[in-house]
Amino acid sequence: EDQVTQSPEALRLQEGESSSLNCSYTVSGLRGLFWYRQDPGKGPEFLFTLYSAGEEKEKERLKATLTKKESFLHITAPKPEDSATYLCAVQDLNNFNKFYFGSGTKLNVKP
């Protein structure tokens, strides 16, 4: 069964303390892997798309990387405003209409 697993479920960091979030997947074929940020009471906000192993994308303090089995979202020197739930999703290579989401990592950055 196609599955996306995110870890940890929750992460508490001090401001400036860098860390990484993990997204592992077991889909039969990956077309693309998407990272989103979701704030309370809002819909997910698009961050990155990765398509092939070895690919990296960066935006401000965030960097996303992709291997054949997992993706990492690295957060460098986070600030309190980075606090949110980070979601990852994979698009099925065999059916571009299908997207599988993980349960998310809830990040709390304390000042």
Add this chain to the structure above:
Amino acid sequence: ETGVTQTPRHLVMGMTNKKSLKCEQHLGHNAMYWYKQSAKKPLELMFVYNFKEQTENNSVPSRFSPECPNSSHLFLHLHTLQPEDSALYLCASSQGTSGGAEDTQYFGPGTRLTVL
């Protein structure tokens, strides 16, 4: 209005009621999606529409009935729901579903549904 809008933002309904959720996208996209987000569970894809045609129905119970009159509007008609249907219902749109960058989905703020 910009992006993807959803109305109402909050809805409380009894199990015998009939209600509808509305989604509108102002991005010129051709694909629209309905997702269900329950607490502590991953987003579940419910329906996908491309150019007004339904291209995906993820085994959703018939008490949920989608309607897509044009590429900018998407509805979810609800009837005889169960308490376990209480969740955040999210609408999204994308330029397309052809396997490229145009498949990136942009989400609305969601409708928080409570079924009593």
